[in-house]
Amino acid sequence: MVNIRYFLLGQLTILLIIICLGTYFKMGIDMGDIATWFGSLGTIAALGLAYYQLHTDRLATREDEKRNQAKKISVWIDSENRNAEMCYSIQNVSDSPVYQGIITLVGIQGAGPPKCGENVDEGYEYRVKLVTIPPGKFYAVSNSGGKGMHIEYGVEIAFTDSNGIHWLRRSNGKLEEIKKSPLEFYSIYLPVGWSKVKEEKPESFTT
Known part of the structure; x- marks a missing residue:
């Protein structure tokens, strides 16, 4: 789950590439589309971080249960x-x-x-x-x-x-x-x- 940060970085990189290509080829990308991309990216980031925290908490609970008697x-x-x-x-x-x-x-x-x-x-x-x-x-x-x-x-x-x-x-x-x-x-x-x-x-x- 540590690789989530790399996934998010990849999404941001792709978004920047699309913006640059749109500017270069005059694709006429609507600013509303860009805002939607950023909003989606924020949602993905929030879900990813929530899942990562849940996974980390579960691992910590399992480790504590494992060490309970020891x-x-x-x-x-x-x-x-x-x-x-x-x-x-x-x-x-x-x-x-x-x-x-x-x-x-x-x-x-x-x-x-x-x-x-x-x-x-x-x-x-x-x-x-x-x-x-x-x-x-x-x-x-x-x-x-x-x-x-x-x-x-x-x-x-x-x-x-x-x-x-x-x-x-x-x-x-x-x-x-x-x-x-x-x-x-x-x-x-x-x-x-x-x-x-x-x-x-x-x-x-x-x-």
Whole structure:
């Protein structure tokens, strides 16, 4: 629909050509005809722009509906204990579970882990693989490797929603659709050591 502007430009160009030819060959074009042309062109422009706006609104609505569940899934670092373990809070405020939830600890500052989870090896230990994330708030735990000077961690999560669409929420909160399943995206091979979400925060993080 972006090509509407080119269509309108083409119509205007044709009109100008007709006017120029009429003047050159003394065709005696009536000014009323020219006014009619301009009026028709304005009508076409108004209809074209209205249709373009309607089409754009429909696309935006479809995209919002597509992202409806995915935008309700979030994860953040809750705490780290003295055993070099990281506790994550996971929240699914939708009405349906999501699947293959892969939580990955990433670095956002300093000489820590890579900033993007797809840049780590398949055997990366600072990661949790959750078979299902039901509606509600839960916890999960992974190793963290400790925390060196000036190192700051972030966390990202990839998952498949209830419609079979794959998503990735980066450590900065940005939500992206991915074309591969979380396992394929991270090059994780079968068999997978799946874990289950924890309904309560582990005691090692509460004392």
